Amino acid sequence: MFVGMSRTALAVNLNAEDSVQLERWESAPGTPQQVALRCRLVLAAWKGQEDQEIAFEEAVNRHTVSLWRHRVCAEGIGAVWEIQAGRGRKPQYDLGKRDAMVEATLHSKPKGQTHWSCRSMATAQGVSKNTINRLWQLHNLKPHLYRTFKLSRDPKFLEKLTDVVGLYLNPPQKAVVICLDEKSQIQALDRTQPGLPLKKGRCGTYTHDYKRNGTTTLFAALDMLEGKVIGQCQPRHRHQEWLKFLRRLDREYPSELTLHVILDNYGTHKTPEVKKWLEQHPRFVCHFIPTSSSWLNMVERWFRELTDKAIRRGAFVSVPDLEQAIANYLTAWNDNPRPFIWMATVGEIVEKLARAREKLETIKPGCTQPRRRKTEQTSNV
Numbered sequence: 439m440f441v442g443m444s445r446t447a448l449a450v451n452l453n454a455e456d457s458v459q460l461e462r463w464e465s466a467p468g469t470p471q472q473v474a475l476r477c478r479l480v481l482a483a484w485k486g487q488e489d490q491e492i493a494f495e496e497a498v499n500r501h502t503v504s505l506w507r508h509r510v511c512a513e514g515i516g517a518v519w520e521i522q523a524g525r526g527r528k529p530q531y532d533l534g535k536r537d538a539m540v541e542a543t544l545h546s547k548p549k550g551q552t553h554w555s556c557r558s559m560a561t562a563q564g565v566s567k568n569t570i571n572r573l574w575q576l577h578n579l580k581p582h583l584y585r586t587f588k589l590s591r592d593p594k595f596l597e598k599l600t601d602v603v604g605l606y607l608n609p610p611q612k613a614v615v616i617c618l619d620e621k622s623q624i625q626a627l628d629r630t631q632p633g634l635p636l637k638k639g640r641c642g643t644y645t646h647d648y649k650r651n652g653t654t655t656l657f658a659a660l661d662m663l664e665g666k667v668i669g670q671c672q673p674r675h676r677h678q679e680w681l682k683f684l685r686r687l688d689r690e691y692p693s694e695l696t697l698h699v700i701l702d703n704y705g706t707h708k709t710p711e712v713k714k715w716l717e718q719h720p721r722f723v724c725h726f727i728p729t730s731s732s733w734l735n736m737v738e739r740w741f742r743e744l745t746d747k748a749i750r751r752g753a754f755v756s757v758p759d760l761e762q763a764i765a766n767y768l769t770a771w772n773d774n775p776r777p778f779i780w781m782a783t784v785g786e787i788v789e790k791l792a793r794a795r796e797k798l799e800t801i802k803p804g805c806t807q808p809r810r811r812k813t814e815q816t817s818n819v
Contacts, residue, residue, distance in 0.1 A: 448507050450484040456515050457484060463518070468578050476506050476518040483507045531565070536573060539563050543579050553581040589794060591808045592728035599784060601725050602700055602734050606662065606780035613696040615662040616687070617737035620704075621744075622675045624764075626651040626754040633753075644751070652757040656744075656764060657683040660737040665777030667740060669768045671761045677709040684712075688719060700725045700735055736778050743771075 452460070463469050464477035475496065482492045483503065493500040509517045539559070548558045556574070560567040574580070592598065609615045628651055633644035655675040659668045668690055672679040691697060701707055703726055716722050727734040748767040754760040795806045 447483070447489050447504065448511055450480060450507055450511060452480075452484045452515070457481065460515055460518075468575060472521070473518050479503050479506045480510050480515070480518065530569070539565070539570065539573055540577055540579070543574070543581060555582065587794070588730045589791065589798070589806055590728045590730040591806065592730070593808045595728040595731075596784075596788065598726060598728045599731075599734070599787060602727055603780070603782070603784050603787070605698055605700065605725060606736070607783070609662065610696070610698065612694075613698055614691060615698045615700065617660040617662065617735050618658070618683075618687075618699055618701045619735055619737045619741070620655055620657045620675050620680070621741050622655045623653050624656060624749065624760065625653050626757050626760040627752075628755050629753050644753070651755060651760075654757050654761055654764075655679070658737055658740065659683075659687055660740050660778075661775075662736065662777065665775035666772050667737075667768060667775075669764065671764060673757075675706060677706040677712050680706045681712060681715055684715065684719075684722070688722075693721070696721050696723060698723050698725060700727065702727055702732060702735060703729055736780065739778050740771075 460477045460481050464474045464481070469477075475498070478496060479492060479498070479502070482495070483489075483506075489500045489503040489507070492503045496503075506518070542563065543554055543559060546554075548554055548562065551558070554562075556567040556570045560570045563570070605615050627648040629645045630647050630649060631645045633642060634640075636642040654671045654673065657670045657672060657675075657679065661667070668687065670683050670686060672682070687697065699722055701724060706712070707724075707726075716724065732738050744764070744767055748763055749760075752760075752763055754763065798806050
């Protein structure tokens with residue numbers, strides 16, 4: 439129990455946006471510890487804790503808690519970032535110089551290169567590389583990193599997106615939702631020399647070069663409810679192998695269940711033979727994801743687990759050796775399955791894509807518009 443003063447502390451009233459912003463600042467890796475502490479003090483005060491209780495939990499003086507309670511009420515949450523003059527290390531360069539270095543990082547490139555490094559930027563600006571490193575950390579700039587992306591230009595993107603996300607968030611009753619795909623051209627790679635095992639103070643090693651011993655294709659079906667995976671390795675990935683895998687799924691699940699199948703637009707999924715088989719088995723209801731949207735198929739997430747934990751660091755002397763490793767991982771996964779939970783709504787996805795399209799259109803107008811088919815282009819000539 440905390441025994442404090444009888445005087446009532448000033449109440450901190452934050453809206454939802456301010457509280458979320460304070461939580462982001464407090465948890466961000468680039469936030470100074472002094473600012474993170476202030477955020478925790480204000481958030482605790484907002485939640486109704488007394489000053490002395492907060493001071494005890496954060497190991498600070500009670501007057502410090504009271505100070506920031508009053509400052510935030512008077513000046514807003516931006517006050518937590520204010521550092522008093524004379525405190526801390528003095529900046530060697532003025533604000534204009536620092537802004538110029540940030541601007542150069544964002545809107546210029548070194549001659550003959552694609553991006554800046556700490557040393558090249560330091561040479562260009564006449565400062566030390568440590569100065570550039572601290573400045574980039576402060577502004578969360580990472581010129582050496584990049585991410586790839588692909589925006590779908592499917593004319594029916596919204597319709598297909600709504601269909602698939604609806605199955606994830608609100609699956610139908612007395613039916614099974616399964617995600618199907620094939621991971622083709624899995625290589626059986628063997629190292630040219632034995633690697634060194636893991637030991638204290640040293641990570642495990644393996645040679646950079648390798649020998650190719652053939653490939654296999656894994657057909658997989660992820661049960662969205664239970665998280666179990668049905669997998670089957672085949673030497674090729676034609677429609678014949680696809681039909682073979684569909685027949686296995688037909689045997690695996692009870693005949694009274696409807697199977698809602700989420701899959702991509704690969705050519706082997708839409709051949710006349712496959713369409714005929716699906717017409718003869720109406721309990722298979724296909725839901726095709728939009729083009730260039732493999733992230734919508736949750737079995738791709740499981741493929742990443744397989745690659746990271748069973749294939750990438752393995753050494754396989756033959757294709758059967760590789761297939762046995764895949765089978766072992768399948769068995770281990772299904773002994774303790776972990777379902778993947780889809781969280782994003784259609785509205786959130788559409789909003790995010792709209793921001794990306796708007797940004798791209800400012801760079802190159804028309805680059806996000808759906809492509810016309812060749813037949814349409816020919817007819818318009």
